[in-house]
Amino acid sequence: MADATGYISAMKNSSDSDIAERFAKIEDLYNKKLWHQLTVQLKELVKLPSMLKEDSLVQLFSKFIADFESKINPLSLVQLGMVALEQHSDSEQAIKFIERIGEKVKANDEAAALVKVLVGNIKLHKHDKRREVQDIIEEVDKMLSEYDGVSPVHSHFYLLSSDLYRIDGKHAEFYRSSLRYLGCTDIEDLSMAEQTKHAFFLSLAALLGEGVYNFGELLAHKVLESLQGTENEWLVDLLFAFNSGDVAKFRQLKPKWTTQPDLAAHETLLFEKVCLLCLMEMTFRREATQRVLTFQDIARETTLPVEQVELLIMKALSQGLVQGKIDQVSGNVDMSWVQPRVLDKDQVKIMMKKIESWSMAVSNMEVMIENQAGEILTY
Structure with missing residues (x-):
């Protein structure tokens, strides 16, 4: 049983004046049963550096919050538990801790979804149980699909999804999940190291992801600025080269991108993708009434031999990147449509x-x- 009053008294006598002052306010709100205001104070309290030491947050939860947890908003309760979760050194105990909270908030879809995501995070990073995590992602995805708008849970859900796809090497899935994560996360809340990590992995996923031909959303995102002044700054230039289908720039940057093992190992795939994007860009730049491209023009822009141009066009047509009709006799293709993209x-x-x-x-x-x-x- 939580000894709330004894815990508050001990914390008021803390040598840390900021902690003592905050707990004096917390005691007043607790005695007045002002649960919402008390929750707000607790959310600020758990961010203090002195509360992040040893098991301070675990003690806060077990000796104080447990006394009135049924009075707290379910999602707020899980969010407080999420912070305390990081101080559990034993992963099994951590799962039991958050699942105990989950039993108390299971009537609230948002809170229940966040609990599942937190359990999935432990199972992925501590136990590498990818199959179980995939099941959790599918379950939570169905729960969140019924939610109107973006909830505070979406950010954690997309981060878990992107982590799983990154570990599995599923570049396209990682790219989409990671962009969604950044779309519902304030970039200012991420450290520079976290921003750089996301920018690096996103850039690689965009380049290597099967079916990923739309780089505009990433290129417009502030997270890429974190690569400026780093050893991987060239990635931004490479992304712009791909987005505009600039084969010459792609070749010019080869000394840079071949230093990255994953890119160097997929040179053929990268060349094919930049050629496909070159074809898309050629179609996009022309007026709707002037979209007859000769094989010679395409060969010159892509640096491909003329005899390989028709195969490139067929790949673009089969992947839905463009629409048109090939005239083998005349050696040209009449383009009628190009896949919409986010534009730079x-x-x-x-x-x-x-x-x-x-x-x-x-x-x-x-x-x-x-x-x-x-x-x-x-x-």
Whole structure:
């Protein structure tokens, strides 16, 4: 049984004046049964450096919070437990600790989902039970799919998912999960080391991920700034080269990217991807009425032999990157569509020019119709 009053009294006599002062406020709120205000104070308390030493948070939970945990908002209770979880040296005891909290909050979907994610995190990083973690991810995904909007649990869920896919070497799945994690996480809450780690692994996943041809969202994210001034700064240049289908830049950066073992081991895959992106970019840059690309043009831009161009086009068509018709006799392809992508600044400028061109064409058509309206109406 928790001895709340005895614990508060002991903490008020702490040599740390900040701790003593905070517990004086906590005691007042506890005696007045102001549970919400008390929860707010506790969330601030657990962030203090002095509370992160040894088992201070475990003691806080077992000797104080356990006394009134049924009065606390279920999600807040799990969030407090999540901080205390880090001070459990024994992983089995940690799972029992968080599952005990889970039994008390199982009626609340958000809180129950977060408990499962925390258990999954321990099973993945402490026991490498990937199959069990995959089951947890699928279960939590169904729970969160019924939630309207983004909850505080989504960030932890996507981080767990991305960690599993990174360990499994599933680049495309990791790329999507990690981007979602960053999408519901304040970048300022991450240390520079964490930002650099995410930027590095995301960049590799974008380059190596099967079916990943949209780099715009990553290139626009602030997390890439963490690579500036580091030994991996070249990754940003390489991403821009791929996004614009710049084969020459890709070759120019080869001395850099071949120093990374995963990239060096997949040189053929990388070359094929940058060629496919080059073809997409060639299609995108042309006006809708001028999208007949000759095999010679494609060979020149991609540096591929002409006899391999048709195979490249067929791969692009089969993967849904472009749509069009190949004319083998004439040696060209008539492109009718290119897969939408998140655009970088240069690509947005191209799109603006296209919009201006379309607008002018519409205006010219309008003037023509007005001038010839009389002739049309006589028929």
